Structures are given as C-alpha cells and as structure tokens.
Amino acid sequence: MRTEAAVGVVVGALAVILWWRRRRGMDPWVAVLPPELRRARLVYAERLFRSVGAVSVTAKVDRVYRNAAGALVLIELKTREANRTYWSDVIELSAQRVAVMGQTGEAVADHAYVLTDRPDGHRTGCHRVRLKPHNDLITFVARRRELLAGKIEPQPTRSSGMCRKCAFAWPCDPLWLRSDQRFTWSAIAAKRKFRCN
Amino acid sequence: MAVVEKRKRRGASVSASELAQMGVCERLVVFEHRYGKRRTVEQQHAIKRGLLAHERFYRERHRDSIRPGRYFVAFLVFVRRLALWAVKWFQSRKRRDEN
Numbered sequence: 001m002r003t004e005a006a007v008g009v010v011v012g013a014l015a016v017i018l019w020w021r022r023r024r025g026m027d028p029w030v031a032v033l034p035p036e037l038r039r040a041r042l043v044y045a046e047r048l049f050r051s052v053g054a055v056s057v058t059a060k061v062d063r064v065y066r067n068a069a070g071a072l073v074l075i076e077l078k079t080r081e082a083n084r085t086y087w088s089d090v091i092e093l094s095a096q097r098v099a100v101m102g103q104t105g106e107a108v109a110d111h112a113y114v115l116t117d118r119p120d121g122h123r124t125g126c127h128r129v130r131l132k133p134h135n136d137l138i139t140f141v142a143r144r145r146e147l148l149a150g151k152i153e154p155q156p157t158r159s160s161g162m163c164r165k166c167a168f169a170w171p172c173d174p175l176w177l178r179s180d181q182r183f184t185w186s187a188i189a190a191k192r193k194f195r196c197n
Numbered sequence: 198m199a200v201v202e203k204r205k206r207r208g209a210s211v212s213a214s215e216l217a218q219m220g221v222c223e224r225l226v227v228f229e230h231r232y233g234k235r236r237t238v239e240q241q242h243a244i245k246r247g248l249l250a251h252e253r254f255y256r257e258r259h260r261d262s263i264r265p266g267r268y269f270v271a272f273l274v275f276v277r278r279l280a281l282w283a284v285k286w287f288q289s290r291k292r293r294d295e296n
Binding site: 046088147 | 209210211212213214215216217218219220221222223224225226227228229230232235236237239240243246247250251253254255257258259273276277280281284285288
C-alpha cells in the first residue's frame, strides 16, 4: 500500500513537471503550432495545388489544417536567421490560398501562419499573417507579366542585404548605385559584361 | 555560381514562389527570366538546408497534429504501471534473497 502511494506521488510529480513544461511552451509537440491549430486536423501536407481561371497559380503547400470553424488554414515553414516574416511570405501564402481554393473549392482562412526555423534547425517562432485578397493577387500577376514583357521598369529591392547575397548583383548594382542613370536593359547589353548561358 | 535553369515557358501558370520573388526584388525576377536562375554557393547551401528542414517538417506532420492530452494520460498510466511492476519485482527479489 505504501509502495503504491510512493509510486503515485512520483507519477503525480512527473505529471506536474510535464504539464508545467507544456504550459511554458517547452514541449515541442505543442510549441510548434499556434493555439488555433493545436487541436486542428491536418488535411494536406506537401501537396501541389493548381487553380485555373483569371489567374492560373500553382503552389506547393507545406501544411493545411482545418480549424474549428471548418476553414482551411495554411502553414508555411521558412528557414532563416531572422525570426520574422517578409512581404514575400504574404504573397506566397496568398498565392497558395488562391491555388487551394481554386482546386478544392473549399473556404480557406484569410490568415495563415509562418513557422520560422533557424538554419541549425531550432524553431524560433510562429507568425500569423493576413493574406491579400484575390483581386490584389490578380493585379500582382498582371504586373509580373508586364515586367517580363519589358513594359514596365522593374523596381530594385529596398534591402541592401538582399543585394549582397544576390547572384545578379554584379550587373545590377553599378547602374543602381548611380542615381542619375536609369536602369535599362540596353545599357547592360551595351556593356556586354554579362552573358547568359 | 550555378545556372539552375533558363525560363522558357511564357504565359503559363505562375507558381507561388515565383510570385513571392516579386516581393523580394523585381529586378531579380526579370534577370532570372532573361538569363535563368543563378545561385551563389551560399544560396545553394541555404536551399539544401531548406529542403532538409522541409523533409523533417513533413516527417513530423502527424506528431505535431496529435492531441497531446490523450497521449499524455496514456503515457502517465503506462509509467505508473511500469513503476509498480519494477517495485514489485525488486521486492520479490529481495524476499527471495532473504529466504
């Protein structure tokens, strides 16, 4: 009888420790997902979707959960040093939303989550982002078409850090740094310093 | 620096990651469209790391979506049973040694 009581105390203490760790978010099972999705059902994982219509978008989603309201919620994993989201994450998830809605016909929530992992694999955060409406995405696709057709001038990034990592920094930067000279493709072609394979 | 591919299709469907690149740098989008994707060594390593992270994320898909409550209770019941069995085994062994 005394033994059973001792075992009960030990197991109870263990339960309290585990519960406390979970509350503090130290349990990776729980910490990985936002509260909204902790009890949600996983519907899709690493699946390709394609929408047809005004814009044809293909997207491979990392995970899709169904929340308590019955809507699909997208999750995207990003490996980066900074524990933050970028404008490109919002665009990517908005495009994923259009593709999933287009193919499945189901309601997809107008918000999504970005999980950030450090390059060493340590999970750093879970960020909720509000997605752009469908019309904005159509405008975006149209702008991209015009850019590729050479109808409008492409805007440079606002982040100098991006330029440091960019493989095209060499032909791009010199013209960009000179504010008096506009960026034109003919200028690059004239220099003939940059060749494509 | 590696040339990954040269874009050939035009007017086809656009991928979410291609659209996302518009939010990074429009010039990069145009450069890659004209000259193909080019990756620095650092970027290639980052892509490999990202792929590995996604593989891990995929493998853990069911672990993350389980309902911890049920498993938590099952775990505790199992631990309690195991602990009781271990204590009884030690007691019986002690008695046997004493006899």
